Amino acid sequence: MPERWLILADDLTGAADTAIAFARAGWAASVAWGAAAPEDAVLSFDADSRRLTGAEAAARHAALLRAHGGGRSALFKKIDSTLRGHPAAELAGVLHALRGQGHRALAVVAAAFPALGRTTVAGCIHLNGQPLEVSPLWAREHSYPTADLCAVLAGEGLRTRHAPLGLVRDGAGALARLLHDALADGTDAVVCDAVLEEDLARIVRAGRPLARALLWVGSAGLARALAGAVSDGAMAPSRAAGGxxxxxxxxxxxxxxxxxxxxxxxxxxxxxxxxxxxxxxxxxxxxxxxxxxxxxxxxxxxxxxxxxxxxxxxxxxxxxxxxxxxxxxxxxxxxxxxxxxxxxxxxxxxxxxxxxxxxxxxxxxxxxxxxxxxxxxxxxxxxxxxxxxxxxxxxxxxxxxxxxxxxxxxxxx
Missing domain, CATH: 3.40.980.20 (Four-carbon acid sugar kinase, nucleotide binding domain)
Structure with missing residues (x-):
């Protein structure tokens, strides 16, 4: 996979839980905000855009891509695994910015985080086996009328295809052909079902031949699959005196x-x-x-x-x-x-x-x-x-x- 990543997230905890997926696999990874940006192989940027309007969030993501995307050959748009904030508008803004720079771009959307009970079935997000819409998380805060990812993206004007779970599991070839065809016909995004971590690994393997043209979109679950094997040698810092x-x-x-x-x-x-x-x-x-x-x-x-x-x-x-x-x-x-x-x-x-x-x-x-x-x-x-x-x-x-x-x-x- 490419060696230098830019991750764009809408809040700090999202930027961090995505970056750590790379750090635990041995990558040098930092979270940043403001003007300064470390030169680590993985830069995860907090756009602090969840509190903005959709249009403002899209514009901020596009601006961050222009400011920090140079020299970084791989791009990850981190979205909230329960669809808080403005993931569709932000994705549209990033795709528009990429194409404005002359890049072909296809978003591969895999929002599942199986380790925390977040899965995608029939294009819809589920939490602990139940539709997201019946959860207390959704009742307290949601940005869309549905957790159907294809409908959410279509509502932002994005041309979307769906990769059902059976196709994801039918060998890398079937999904790879779908991604190739989607890129060729100008599709904006392919929404991929995933229930297990191995499903996310299958999605990554299918995307490898087209990696330079793909914008990966998901939560920390997809980041884990992209980062690769877990490193055994995590650093143990000391802490300062004080509570x-x-x-x-x-x-x-x-x-x-x-x-x-x-x-x-x-x-x-x-x-x-x-x-x-x-x-x-x-x-x-x-x-x-x-x-x-x-x-x-x-x-x-x-x-x-x-x-x-x-x-x-x-x-x-x-x-x-x-x-x-x-x-x-x-x-x-x-x-x-x-x-x-x-x-x-x-x-x-x-x-x-x-x-x-x-x-x-x-x-x-x-x-x-x-x-x-x-x-x-x-x-x-x-x-x-x-x-x-x-x-x-x-x-x-x-x-x-x-x-x-x-x-x-x-x-x-």
């Missing part, structure tokens, strides 16, 4: 269950921040008290859990504002935390911005879709990021336990 800060901004059920379990840890200070406190801003007494409590605990070496109080009435747009405010509240703790665990893409980006983190070098995967990296800041800082809906009730506890086992550096990292 470990865990920040949860996501309202997803897995994250909320994780908060409830983690709050029972006797070595942890738990701070639950009311949305009203964040909306009120830094002048409010509750804001100052919560920020001071976090700073004091971390400075004393105590681990801290900070979670936004669940509010079922919070809209995605309001959630983005709360994430930004939470980052601002925690900014005084930026020099005191010895390591970070952050859940929720917008929360992760807000905390990183508040802490002066300009990028993350991917190191290891704690569990599927939950990467550990080393943040690029004034000091090296271990950071675990997790999409809100990934994992189970014990994932946050396992993340904290992993960081607690890291050796503490005697000097700044």
């Amino acid at each position: 470990i800060l865990t920040v949860v901004g996501s309202l997803a059920e897995a994250s909320r269950a994780g908060v409830a379990l983690l709050a029972d840890d006797p070595g942890l200070l738990t701070l639950t921040i009311a949305p009203a406190t964040l909306r009120g801003g830094p002048r409010g007494p509750d804001w100052r008290a919560q920020a001071a409590a976090a700073v004091a605990a971390l400075a004393a070496g105590r681990d801290v859990l900070v979670a936004i109080q669940a509010d079922p009435g919070t809209t995605p747009a309001a959630g983005a504002l709360l994430a930004d405010r939470l980052g601002l509240l925690l900014a005084p703790a930026s020099s005191l935390a010895g390591a970070l665990v952050v859940t929720g893409g917008e929360t992760a980006r807000a905390v990183c911005d508040a802490f002066g983190i300009a990028g993350i070098r991917m190191l290891a995967e704690i569990e599927p879709g939950v990467p550990l990296g080393l943040a690029h800041a004034t000091r090296a800082l271990p950071i675990i990021t997790k999409a809100g809906g990934f994992g189970d009730a014990g994932t946050l506890s396992r993340c904290l336990a992993h960081l607690r086992r890291l050796p503490i550096s005697e000097s700044p990292a």
Whole structure:
């Protein structure tokens, strides 16, 4: 496969869980945002576009491709495995930009992430064996009236073909011929069914002869198949002195269950921040008290859990504002935390911005879709990021336990 990759994602946790698929297979991989971009073989860029309109998200992705695509021969458009955000508009924007540069381009769309129960059957996304549309994730937030990928892409004006599961499993030749024909007749995208990780591997093998003309579209499941074999030699960083800060901004059920379990840890200070406190801003007494409590605990070496109080009435747009405010509240703790665990893409980006983190070098995967990296800041800082809906009730506890086992550096990292 090509040796230099550009990954475009709509949020930070998505950029990270895709990049780690390459890092765990031995590739040098970093997550970046802003103007600076590392020269690693795999650059995963956070477009921070989920909160934008579809047109704005498409334009931002096209601009990032023009800015960072030079010299990178392989392109991966990371989409949310439950179709949040604007994946169809973003894909259309990237395809238009590629063709504007004179490239032939066919999107191979394989959204499945079998390790986390996300599959694609008859072109439709399923979660744990059930249609995505009947899940709590879909009820809380969705961008389209259906989880039928062919219909979603067609709604954006994209000419789409479907590769059913039987064809995917009928040897690489059948799917390879479909991809070849689709590229020849100007089809924009081929939606591929996948239920098992081996199905994703079959899709990758079928696409190899056309690799230079393909735009890969999917989640971390497809990234794993593209990256290749898993490396045994993951780096183990040290952490700085100071408590470990865990920040949860996501309202997803897995994250909320994780908060409830983690709050029972006797070595942890738990701070639950009311949305009203964040909306009120830094002048409010509750804001100052919560920020001071976090700073004091971390400075004393105590681990801290900070979670936004669940509010079922919070809209995605309001959630983005709360994430930004939470980052601002925690900014005084930026020099005191010895390591970070952050859940929720917008929360992760807000905390990183508040802490002066300009990028993350991917190191290891704690569990599927939950990467550990080393943040690029004034000091090296271990950071675990997790999409809100990934994992189970014990994932946050396992993340904290992993960081607690890291050796503490005697000097700044």
